[in-house]
Amino acid sequence: MLKTLGKIGxxxxxxxxxxxxIRTIINIPxxxxxxxMYVRQHQLEHKSNFYNTIFVGSSKTFRGIKPNVFDKNVxxxxxxxxxxxxxxxxxxxxxxxxxxxxxxxxxxxxKVKNIFFELRTLQTSLQEKAFVKNLHTKRxxxxxxxxxxxxxxxxxxxxxxDSKFPFFTKIRYTAYFFxxxxxxxxxxxxxxxxxxxxxxxxxxxxxxxxxYAPIDYDPAPGIKRLRKKFKKKADNIVKHAKKESIRTxxxxxxxxxxxxxxxxxxxxxxxxxxxxxxxxxxxxxAYPMLKAHDYKLLKPIFDxxxxxxxxxxxxxxxxxxxxxxxxxWDDTHTNNKGAHILSEKLAIEFVKLLDKNKNNRSKMKKQxxxxxxx
Amino acid sequence: xxxxxxxxxxxCWKAEYIILILLSTIVDYFVSLKMASLPExxxxxKWLYLSLLCNLGLLFTFKYFNFFxxxxxxxxxxxxxxxxPFYLNVLLPVGISFYTFQTLSYTIDVYNEKVEPERHFGxxxxxxxxxxxxxxxxxxxxxxxxxxxxxxxxxxxxxxxxGLKMMAWxxxxxxxxxxxxxxxxxxxxxxxxxxKGLQIILATFFFSFxxxxxxxxxxxxxxxxxxxxxxxxxxxxxxxxxxxxxxEFWQRWHISLSTWFRDYVYIPLGGNRxxxxxxxxxxxxxxxxxxxxxxANWTFVIWGALHGFYLIFAIVTNTKQEKxxxxxxxIKGNNIRYWIDVxxxxxxxxFAWIFFRAKTVTDAxxxxxxxxxxxxNQFSIDIIPDKGAYIILVLFFIFCLQSIHFLEERxxxxxxxxxxxxxxxxxxxxxxxxxxxxFGRFSSSEFIYFRF
Numbered sequence: 001m002l003k004t005l006g007k008i009g010x011x012x013x014x015x016x017x018x019x020x021x022i023r024t025i026i027n028i029p030x031x032x033x034x035x036x037m038y039v040r041q042h043q044l045e046h047k048s049n050f051y052n053t054i055f056v057g058s059s060k061t062f063r064g065i066k067p068n069v070f071d072k073n074v075x076x077x078x079x080x081x082x083x084x085x086x087x088x089x090x091x092x093x094x095x096x097x098x099x100x101x102x103x104x105x106x107x108x109x110x111k112v113k114n115i116f117f118e119l120r121t122l123q124t125s126l127q128e129k130a131f132v133k134n135l136h137t138k139r140x141x142x143x144x145x146x147x148x149x150x151x152x153x154x155x156x157x158x159x160x161x162d163s164k165f166p167f168f169t170k171i172r173y174t175a176y177f178f179x180x181x182x183x184x185x186x187x188x189x190x191x192x193x194x195x196x197x198x199x200x201x202x203x204x205x206x207x208x209x210x211x212y213a214p215i216d217y218d219p220a221p222g223i224k225r226l227r228k229k230f231k232k233k234a235d236n237i238v239k240h241a242k243k244e245s246i247r248t249x250x251x252x253x254x255x256x257x258x259x260x261x262x263x264x265x266x267x268x269x270x271x272x273x274x275x276x277x278x279x280x281x282x283x284x285x286a287y288p289m290l291k292a293h294d295y296k297l298l299k300p301i302f303d304x305x306x307x308x309x310x311x312x313x314x315x316x317x318x319x320x321x322x323x324x325x326x327x328x329w330d331d332t333h334t335n336n337k338g339a340h341i342l343s344e345k346l347a348i349e350f351v352k353l354l355d356k357n358k359n360n361r362s363k364m365k366k367q368x369x370x371x372x373x374x
Numbered sequence: 375x376x377x378x379x380x381x382x383x384x385x386c387w388k389a390e391y392i393i394l395i396l397l398s399t400i401v402d403y404f405v406s407l408k409m410a411s412l413p414e415x416x417x418x419x420k421w422l423y424l425s426l427l428c429n430l431g432l433l434f435t436f437k438y439f440n441f442f443x444x445x446x447x448x449x450x451x452x453x454x455x456x457x458x459p460f461y462l463n464v465l466l467p468v469g470i471s472f473y474t475f476q477t478l479s480y481t482i483d484v485y486n487e488k489v490e491p492e493r494h495f496g497x498x499x500x501x502x503x504x505x506x507x508x509x510x511x512x513x514x515x516x517x518x519x520x521x522x523x524x525x526x527x528x529x530x531x532x533x534x535x536x537g538l539k540m541m542a543w544x545x546x547x548x549x550x551x552x553x554x555x556x557x558x559x560x561x562x563x564x565x566x567x568x569x570k571g572l573q574i575i576l577a578t579f580f581f582s583f584x585x586x587x588x589x590x591x592x593x594x595x596x597x598x599x600x601x602x603x604x605x606x607x608x609x610x611x612x613x614x615x616x617x618x619x620x621x622e623f624w625q626r627w628h629i630s631l632s633t634w635f636r637d638y639v640y641i642p643l644g645g646n647r648x649x650x651x652x653x654x655x656x657x658x659x660x661x662x663x664x665x666x667x668x669x670a671n672w673t674f675v676i677w678g679a680l681h682g683f684y685l686i687f688a689i690v691t692n693t694k695q696e697k698x699x700x701x702x703x704x705i706k707g708n709n710i711r712y713w714i715d716v717x718x719x720x721x722x723x724x725f726a727w728i729f730f731r732a733k734t735v736t737d738a739x740x741x742x743x744x745x746x747x748x749x750x751n752q753f754s755i756d757i758i759p760d761k762g763a764y765i766i767l768v769l770f771f772i773f774c775l776q777s778i779h780f781l782e783e784r785x786x787x788x789x790x791x792x793x794x795x796x797x798x799x800x801x802x803x804x805x806x807x808x809x810x811x812x813f814g815r816f817s818s819s820e821f822i823y824f825r826f
Binding site: 001003004011014015018019022133134135136137186187188189190191192193195196197198199200 | 529531534535554755760761762763764766767803804807808811812813814815816817
C-alpha cells in the first residue's frame, strides 16, 4: 500500500512540474479564456497609449457601461484625457473580478490610470450548484492563478457572517477553492484551448463598441427568456428593488452591522493600496438594480471602503431614472437606454470624485504648509 | 456494501429510477427461482415470457415508445390519417439497455439450464447493478460474474496497479481523444448543410474515433475499476479498426453485446445451420435489432441494416473476392492484402457511422450528398473554422493510439504501460497523466453563460 502511495506521490509531483513547464513554453496571457476578453486584451495592448480607464465587472458592467458615453461626459467636464474600455465579463464573480483587476494592474505594458471595480456580494458567487459545475473550467485562469488570489477567496469566505454559510459549508468551499487552484497549476483541461487561441487571430466582431454590447440585440435564447420572465412582473420587481435600495443605501452606516465581512474589506483595501503602488486609481462602484437580498449584504462592505475610492449609484432616491422599467432589460441588467443613463451618471460621479479628491489634496497641502510655517 | 455503493451511484443521476432496477431485479430473481423448480421446459417458458415482458416492456416504454408513436403517426399520414401523436414525457433511464440485457441473459440461461439460479438476493441484485459496468457495460454473463461475488479478496499490489493503469488509459481515450474530437464532430453534424467534402470526411473520421474512444475508454475504466476491487470483467473492445473484414470487426467491437446478440438472437433464429436465404435473413434481422438497440431512431436501424448488408455481401461475394486476390498474387497473410483489407473495412465502417451520428435520416443523406463536393481551399488547417489546434491534436493522439494498437496487433508488443523496462513504463505514465490533465476536457460546458 505504501509503495503504491509513494509512487502516486512521485507522479503527482512530476505532473506539477510538467504542467508548469508546458505553461511556460506556451506562454499566453490569461485573456485567452474567452473570445471577448482576448479581443479586448489585444485592443488594450495595441492601443496602450490611448486607453487609460478600464471597467471591470460582471454582465452588469458589460451590459451597463458605454465607454463612449462615459468618456464624452467626463471630457466635457474638463477632463479631456479619459479613454475607457469595458472589460466586463458575463457571470464574473467577486473573486474573478478581483483576479481580472490584478491581471490588469500587473500588466506592465498597459498605461492604465483608473480601474472601476464592480462591487458584488461574495454570497452571490457562492451558489453551490453553479460553483461545482464551474470547477475544472477555464475560469480558474482569471481567478485562482496565484497564492494571493487563493488567499483573497479563502479569507473573505471565512469572514462571512451568515447563517447560510455554517462551518462545514465554509470547509467545503475552501476545498473547492483549492481544487480551482490546483486546476490552474496543473492546466487541467486548458492546453488545447490555449494552443487553439495561439493559432487563431482575434475575432474583432466580439469587441462591440469598446467592449460594450447592448443586451437588447443579443439573440441568445437565455437572454430572451430572462426578458420574458421579467416582463411579467416588471413593475413589482423594479418597485421592490428601488424600495430596498433606499432603505439600505439611502441610510447612513449602521455600526456593528451583522453582514459586515471585515476580512473582505481588508482584502479590498489591500487591493486599493496595491493599485496605488502601481500609480493606478481603483474605484469601487455599487451599481443599481441588485437582487433584493444583495442590498443589505453589500452596504456594510461598501460603507467601510475609503470614500475617495468608491462611487454609489445604487440609491434609488438619488437615481430614480435607474429604477424605471423602461430602462431595464431584466431584474439586474440595464437595456441600451438604461446603459446610456448609467454611463452618464457614473461619469458625473467620477468627475465629482476627482474634484473632491483634488480639493482634499490641496486642503491637506495647505494644512501641511501652515503647520510648517508655524 | 458494494450493492449500496452501486445503488448510490445510480441514484446520483436520478434517484427515483432506482425503482426500475429494483423491479427488474425482483422479477428476475423470483422468476429464475420458479423456473429452477420446474423440470419441464414447457412449464418454464411462461415464466421466461414474464421476465421478457417485464424487461423488454420497461425498455420499450422508456426508450422506444415515443419513437414508435412517432413512426406510426408518420406512417398513417401517408394514408391521410392525421392526429396528434401521444408522447411519454420521461427521461431515458441511464444504462437501461445494458442492465435489462444483463438480466435477460441471466433468465434465459436459467431457462436453458446453463446456469443455476442465484439464491442469495444480495448477490443477484449486485449482478444486475454492479456499478463499474452498470451504465455502459460490458454486459456481463451470469456464469462469469456471479461466482466472483462469493470470493474473498486481499490487497494485491499487482492487481491494483493493473486496474489503475487500465483506468488511466481509459481516461486518456475518453477525455483526450473522444471529448476533443467531439468538438469538431458536433459542429459538422449539428449543421450538416453548412459543411462539404473534406470537412465531412474529417468529421466522420473523428467520429469513428470519438465513439470508439468514448465507449472503449469507458469500458476500460469500468474493467480497471472492477479489477482494483478484485473482479474481472470481460474484454469489450479489441483494436476494432485493425479488423480485416466486417465479420472480424464485430468480433472486436463491443464484444459483450455482439456475443449477446449471437447467443440470444442469431442462434435462436437458427444461425447458419439453415438454408442460405434464411441464414442471410437471420444475419440481417440480428443486425437491424442491434441497430435499434443503440438508439430509438431510424438512423440506427439503417446503420444496423447497412452492417447486415455488408456482411451478407461479403459472404455472397467471398469466392469472387478470393479469385481476384489470387489473380493479383495477394494471398492471405500477405502484407499488402492485410492493409487493403484493414483500410477497406475501415472505410465501410466509417461510411456507416454517418447514419449512426446524424440526427435524422434526412441529415445523413445531406451529408452523403455534400461528401463529394471537395474544394482545394479545404486542404488547410482552417478546414473547420477556429478548430485548428483541436484538429492537429486529435489527429496526433489518434496516430499515437493507432501506433500502440499496431505494436500490439502486428508486432505482438505489449502496451508501453506494461513494458518490462521501468523507464519506458514511467515515461508512459508521465506522458499519459500530463496529456490527460492538459489536453483532456473536464467539463462539457460552463454553467454560467459567457454570453451575458
